[in-house]
Amino acid sequence: MVRKYLKPGNPASSKTGKFGDLKPAEPAAWRDGVPLIGDDQVYVVKHGTVYHPGWCQAVADKWATAPRGLQVAMAADVGARTPCRECVRLLKVATSPPAQMGQAPSPEPKPSDWVVPLRVIGLAHGILFLAAGPEHRARLRETAVEPATPLYVGGQRDGMVVRLDAGRAEPLLVVQMDPRATFRDGPYQARLRDPLQRSASKPFAVACIEPAPEP
Numbered sequence: 221m222v223r224k225y226l227k228p229g230n231p232a233s234s235k236t237g238k239f240g241d242l243k244p245a246e247p248a249a250w251r252d253g254v255p256l257i258g259d260d261q262v263y264v265v266k267h268g269t270v271y272h273p274g275w276c277q278a279v280a281d282k283w284a285t286a287p288r289g290l291q292v293a294m295a296a297d298v299g300a301r302t303p304c305r306e307c308v309r310l311l312k313v314a315t316s317p318p319a320q321m322g323q324a325p326s327p328e329p330k331p332s333d334w335v336v337p338l339r340v341i342g343l344a345h346g347i348l349f350l351a352a353g354p355e356h357r358a359r360l361r362e363t364a365v366e367p368a369t370p371l372y373v374g375g376q377r378d379g380m381v382v383r384l385d386a387g388r389a390e391p392l393l394v395v396q397m398d399p400r401a402t403f404r405d406g407p408y409q410a411r412l413r414d415p416l417q418r419s420a421s422k423p424f425a426v427a428c429i430e431p432a433p434e435p
């Protein structure tokens with residue numbers, strides 16, 4: 221707001237420099253008051269030197285402590301900022317095939333504990349409903365959906381997980397499809413991870429949803 225009153229070349233505007241204010245972008249969506257980024261957007265904090273292509277611990281902490289300092293910006297505008305390493309790591313975990321989970325350096329429980337098979341229950345008005353089989357419903361009830369949880373198909377973000385309806389006899393994962401995405405019918409799976417939000421009351425969180433590997 222103040223910026224438009226600054227004349228070009230004014231020291232005050234150049235002082236913000238490469239890592240200063242970015243032009244805030246309108247988030248692709250909102251969920252429970254949380255701004256969600258689109259494919260071409262990132263999270264930034266004022267005067268930070270990194271940008272966040274996902275919802276990492278740093279973003280979750282910022283949101284918890286000073287939400288007004290968390291901004292959505294266009295990825296094309298990040299300038300000299302570098303990608304957050306934690307975001308890059310999470311993205312790798314979310315997009316690598318499950319078979320590689322066992323090779324992860326950190327000690328993990330059985331890989332099968334971190335994957336919940338899902339089947340398509342319905343698709344209406346761009347909203348996709350996914351359910352787990354009876355043997356996985358208990359796990360799904362212990363799982364939280366944190367902001368900016370993607371649905372990946374072929375490495376593309378085709379949608380965002382909106383919520384998990386855990387109160388029902390058959391818990392449902394609800395996904396808002398990207399209007400540009402082509403719906404892929406077939407089995408899916410939820411990849412789980414530890415929750416990022418300190419306030420999380422459940423032991424698991426959804427890292428991403430992806431097509432189940434071919435048998």
Ligand SMILES: [Zn+2]
Nearest residue numbers: 272276304307
């Ligand atoms: Zn990050």
